[in-house]
Amino acid sequence: MEHEGRSRSRWGGIVVLMVLVLLVVAGRYLLGRTIGDGGETMIRFGIPTGTVIDLRISAILSGFIAGSALGLSGLAFQVLLRNPLASPWVLGVSSGAGFGILLASWLAGLGGVWAVIGAWALWGAGLPAAAAGAIAAILVVGGVARRLGGFDPVGLVLCGVIVGAVFGAATMLVQHLVPNGVRGDIVAWMMGRIPELSPAWMLWGGAVMVVGIGLLGVLKSPQLDAACLTEDEARSVGVPIDALRRSLFVTGGLLAAVAVCMVGPIAFVGLLSPHAARLVVGPRHRLLVPASLLAGGGVLVFADAVRQLVDLGGGRLPVGVVTAMVGGPIFLALLLRGRAGS
């Protein structure tokens, strides 16, 4: 009876999450900025009209899909590394994707054949460039970790931190090389942005990918659960741990690349969403996978709504600033709570 009660309450948690996400989406749909009669920007809360409807829906879909991708990516890396504080940043995947886009932007400004390559890599909001950067990070981290003896969590984290630092330095190098005007665009992109007009194919493609991987995660949930045991125990109960880790590594990396492509390098959503989901539905992946998807999407749309409300004189806050300023303290609180718990 008690077990049935707990199971019901966890399904209830999914329903609560869905309701929260719907409220956040509704809030973002109604919330925006408008130009006043005197040319000043004002917060406007109300039902949008005309072309604004399409802009709002596109922004909500972009934010939700990218946030969902980050939530699932974070969950994949947390299972892969057996560490609840892991995120796409830990393995350098987000840094790699970001560097790919910036490198392509720089090449596009050089002229000649480089410009052609840069323009091609920036096709579709920079998907080829972001994917190439993320895949490069995956190949380097995965290759080095393999030579260290397999997909061992400690080896992966060590390689990921180094690769992330190298991509970070390379990103700064590109910033140094580009003209001043472009540098401003790059800085703005690195702070994250939720586009109000995304191509339909990208929204559809992102949605299909996120939902497909989410369903796959639910199907594989018994293995994901048992993979939380120690490595030897997981193997012993029948988890094909090497194949599972490879899949988590590649899937988590691709999801992070798609998210970077859509909204730029946004921190903390991939870390915090699985945590929030775990608090609501517990650790079993049958519910945790869809809950992380919902939480990731909801958190990013919520951050996008918050930034509409804050203007410190330079226009709306960049969404990456909102997620980092809220997510950073929450991360530290989680760290302290984990230390106290242990």
Place this chain on the structure above:
Amino acid sequence: MSLEVHGLSVAFGSIVALDEVSLSLRPGEVTAVLGPNAAGKSTLLRAMAGLQSVDGGRVVLDGREIDEHPIGLRARRLCYLPQQPDVVGPFRVGDVVGFGGLAWRGSRRGSKAVREALAMVGLPHDEHRLYHELSVGQRQRVSLARAVLQLGDAGWMLLDEPLSAQDPGEASRLLHLLAGLRDRGHGLGLVVHDPSVAWALADRVVVLQGGRLVEEGAREEVLEPGRLESIYGVRFQMGPMGPVPMLRDASA
């Protein structure tokens, strides 16, 4: 039902952990693996479970090389229980026991099977407790419950120092449980440090020293004080509960 190793060799760089070790476990029997620190006991156990890559030799489970068994089928026949079981995340005790049903595609993951396994190891009311609230001894019992669910009627259980870090009461309960599992037909292989534990439980004893198997036989033969002295470099005397090391009184 058989589990054998033939000429097993494992090296970590220049350090030889196992040197051509051959051994077979028997169903319905407890085989204790003894030896000084760094003798290769845990490496042998992990290799027998298919968890340790080997440099030479073979591990044969039910007539086939262990790596030739699909991982799910292997899990139905053999399980490994580490010294420090753990799980990441706020899982309940019932969840962790239920993982033992993975290889059975969920048919043994039901609440009833989990409750029965927990009752068998003396934790009938702990299904919904958080796993992290348990003591190390209770975690060992949860691992045993999972192993029962995983193996079904009979299989091989390989346990790495299951009684280390246990208070006498918990150690006694675990010994009783392990003896019960042997009586149900399971074949047990366990690494132990304390010869008196091997005396209390084992049918056969093997001794490793420097990666080589140096003694093998019935417990009465191997756990003889003179032999133990040559292995550990300390004198033993035979008490009513088996061989006991004669430790010097260092309190003076």
